[in-house]
Amino acid sequence: MTIAHRPPRAYRGRLLTPLAAPGGGAAVRYLDDALLVVDERGRIAQVEPFALGAFRGPVLDLRPAVLMPGFIDAHVHFPQTRVIGSASGPLLDWLERSVFPEEVRFRDDGYAALVAGEFTSRLLASGTTTCVVFSSSCPGATDQLFRALLRAGLRGIAGLTLMDRNCPEALCVPHDEAIPAARDLVQRWHGAGDGLLEFAITPRFAPSCSRPLMEAAARLALDHGLLVQTHIAETLAEAEAARREHPWARDYLDVYDRVGLLTGRTLLAHGIHLSSREWDRIAEVGSSVVHCPDSNFFLGSGRMRLADARARAVPVALGSDVGAGRSFDMRRSMSSAFDNALCHGERLPPADLFFTATQGTADAVGLGCVIGSLDPGKEADFIAVRFPDHVLGASELLNHLVFAPETASVQRSFIRGKPIYSHQP
Known part of the structure; x- marks a missing residue:
């Protein structure tokens, strides 16, 4: 199957993505202000700290939501x-x-x-x-x-x-x-x-x-x-x-x-x-x-x-x-x-x-090279989650995500960079 070509798009927000830690276990990468760029085929092209002028085109600002893998x-x-x-x-x-x-x-x-x-x-x-x-x-x-x-x-x-x-x-x-x-x-x-x-x-x-x-x-x-x-x-x-x-x-x-x-x-x-x-x-x-x-x-x-x-x-x-x-x-x-x-x-x-x-x-499930983290080259399946304003840093975000999920609202979902869900209050 061919994937329809679309213009590159970019998203701004806090970002949290899993990392495999050396010797087993897990770690995370956290950026307090990130730019996530999705290419025309729905793959992640770039994940970097946000900087003005880093992307030539419109940027959807999802702050203060946290971008993370679906x-x-x-x-x-x-x-x-x-x-x-x-x-x-x-x-x-x-x-x-x-x-x-x-x-x-x-x-x-x-x-x-x-x-x-x-x-x-x-x-x-x-x-x-x-x-x-x-x-x-x-x-x-x-x-x-x-x-x-x-x-x-x-x-x-x-x-x-x-x-x-x-x-x-x-x-x-x-x-x-x-x-x-x-x-x-x-x-x-x-x-x-x-x-x-x-x-x-x-x-x-x-x-x-x-x-x-x-x-x-x-x-x-x-x-x-x-x-x-x-x-x-x-x-x-x-x-x-x-x-x-x-x-x-x-x-x-x-x-x-x-x-x-x-x-x-x-x-x-x-x-x-x-x-x-x-x-x-x-x-x-x-x-x-x-x-x-x-x-x-x-x-x-x-x-x-x-x-x-x-x-x-x-x-x-x-x-x-x-x-x-x-x-x-x-x-x-x-x-x-x-x-x-x-x-x-x-x-x-x-x-x-x-x-x-x-x-x-x-x-x-055999999709680890395709999805599961927000790494360049993978398909852009991600969600935007809104946390209380006082929840700062990776450790606090993870604690609320796992142990107090009612305080964290899923605002948006994307598959290959295409929006498929938006929360209606």
Whole structure:
């Protein structure tokens, strides 16, 4: 796809962007008065301290707002938009009582289109510019999701949720129907929006997928170079169900491994109850794990040990996991990740949490060279956030961003330098 050429544009404001620190961890670059120049292809051409006359052309002055990379949500469920706060957990009970009845409604394209508009609006208002999304098992609803993402101008990776067993009949789609439907959606949407949209192979989880379905899905992913997203080891009961349905596998991860779904382009959500062998294998193949702490707290699923991933250099993304997650706002997820770490005796610096929600997640989903920070050469996906006037300097900004997000308002969002959201008071 070709990107339309536009005149260069420039923005002025305070600026905060993540940096990878030597020896691990994270740092930030902060400029109290910055000029961010976007070239005609939507890439960042220049990030420098502001100086009069440095750019020949109009400059949009967004001060006192802070320019920062847009947030990236690596795990969110579109059909669960309207069941946020449905406290009917634990996981398997919650799916049965709250999620599956709602997902049945997405067989109606009109309903799916309505909720898709709500879904994208909520993402935009939260400062999320990139999302990795589970749709429903209905191809029509998935088509409506992609249409809404395209209209909103968001960067999105989404997939038809695959389920052919252990789910309500209305949601069950046999593999000889689901795979052709997924293939059609790949042809229609993968690479659409000048490359902003991608299709992901999306088995819900091993307990609801037959081996033939997963093997066919893995072949489709390989044929088109698609990202794979699924769930793993969110609860002990779910892990037991996976082993019961697939006794030929040595453990939960081995189910995905043997059918060909475990690759360097696989996102595994949760990963709370993984064995050392499973962690070692994830590291060996180069898969990534998506940490969903707010959801884990709400459903009582357990607490992921980030140390297990970090000890093996497994990439970790951050996800809201709406609707078990209670907010689309990735700042809520950052704060919950801090609380989760405290439960394990660790204290994560706000800079680490900011890095994870931006550059770290971009790295984990394979977009780290494209987005995630405000560095020259990357595509200009950024947001402008207004903080209270008394909040000064990088340290105070990060503290408010992560721990007091209600004091920081997302004013504007941009994708490739193009405005896609403006806050209406």
